Amino acid sequence: MNFDQxxxxxxxxxxxDNVFTLVGKDLYVITAGKEDQSNSMTGSGGGMGLxxxxxxxxxILRSDRYTLEMIKKEQTYTMSYFPNxxxxxxxxxxxxxxxxxxxxxxxxxxxxxxxxxDISFREARLIIECRLTQITTPNPNDxxxxxxxxxxxxxxxxxxxxxNYIFGEITHLWVKK
Ligand SMILES: Cc1cc2nc3c(=O)[nH]c(=O)nc-3n(C[C@H](O)[C@H](O)[C@H](O)COP(=O)(O)O)c2cc1C
Numbered sequence: 001m002n003f004d005q006x007x008x009x010x011x012x013x014x015x016x017d018n019v020f021t022l023v024g025k026d027l028y029v030i031t032a033g034k035e036d037q038s039n040s041m042t043g044s045g046g047g048m049g050l051x052x053x054x055x056x057x058x059x060i061l062r063s064d065r066y067t068l069e070m071i072k073k074e075q076t077y078t079m080s081y082f083p084n085x086x087x088x089x090x091x092x093x094x095x096x097x098x099x100x101x102x103x104x105x106x107x108x109x110x111x112x113x114x115x116x117x118d119i120s121f122r123e124a125r126l127i128i129e130c131r132l133t134q135i136t137t138p139n140p141n142d143x144x145x146x147x148x149x150x151x152x153x154x155x156x157x158x159x160x161x162x163x164n165y166i167f168g169e170i171t172h173l174w175v176k177k
Contacts, residue, residue: 001122003112003113003114003115004115005177006112006122006176006177007127007174007175007176007177008174008175008177009172009173009174010173010174010175011173012048012055012170012173014173015126015173017081017126019047019048022048022081022126023044023045023046023047023048024044024045026081027042027043027044027087027090027091027094028042028043028044028079028080028081028090029041029042029043029079029080029082029090029093029121029124030042030043030059030061030067030071030077030078030079030080031067031077031078031080031118031119031120031121032067032070032071032073032074032076032077032078032119033070033074033119034074034117034118034119035111035113035117035119038070038104038111038119039066039067039070039098039104040067040093040098040103040104040107041061041065041066041067041093041094041097041098042090042091042093042094043059043061043079043094045059045060046058046059046060048128048170051133051134051167054133054169054170055169055170056133056167056168056169056170057079057128057130057167057168057170058165058166058167058168059079059165059166060163060164060165060166061163061164061166062155062160062161062162062163062164063137063159063160063161063162063163063164064160064161065097066097066098066099067098068164068166069099071132071166072132072135075131075132076116076118076129076130076131076132076171077118077129077130077132077168078114078118078119078120078127078128078129078130079127079128079130080120080121080124080126080127080128081124081125081126081127082121082123082124082125083123083125086109086123089107089108089109089123092106092107093107109121109122109123110122110123112124114127114129114172114174116129116171116172120174124176125175125176126173126174126175126176127172127173127174127175128170128172128173129170129171129172129173129174130168130169130170130171131168131169131171132166132167132168133167133168133169134165134166134167135164135165135166135167136164136165136167137162137163137164137165138152138163138165140152140153140156
């Protein structure tokens with residue numbers, strides 16, 4: 001089955017999932033790259049909404065993630081959500097880096113190419129295709145509550161630990177048919 005037989009496009013307004021469940025309880029897989037070489041990692045947290053009137057997702061990635069390096073290079077990526085039965089595979093993609101392992105060959109998920117040439121997986125139930133619009137590294141001085149100050153100071157031990165906020169314009173939303 002090709003992509004169009006598996007997925008149908010919806011508009012951001014048609015998304016019926018609760019956002020807090022999507023980014024909180026559900027995990028997602030972020031994938032950057034093209035058919036010849038792609039890399040995926042597990043993500044959680046972040047959100048989605050309107051940024052400068054544009055439907056946008058945001059996620060928080062540590063600056064040493066190989067997936068982030070690929071996002072910067074390709075400037076497009078997918079965020080894929082899966083039925084619960086694939087949780088183990090999702091966690092696997094978060095267990096080691098694709099920079100120095102063959103995890104993309106080992107993972108038991110089947111890559112699929114969107115019509116735009118981005119990569120997701122056949123098993124996904126929801127795919128959000130994004131175009132990179134902004135990467136921001138928050139300044140520790142910009143935090144106001146003690147909890148967030150503590151979090152960011154703990155996170156900023158080394159440059160490779162810095163958290164980057166990744167904003168991406170939603171170019172396509174696909175749900176399983
Ligand atoms: C449940 C779970 C959630 C995660 N969420 C994030 C996240 O939001 N941001 C992040 O930078 N890393 C997160 N990680 C860690 C990355 O997925 C992990 O370091 C991964 O191996 C990075 O792969 P890469 O270097 O191939 O990109 C999470 C891992 C797990 C298991």
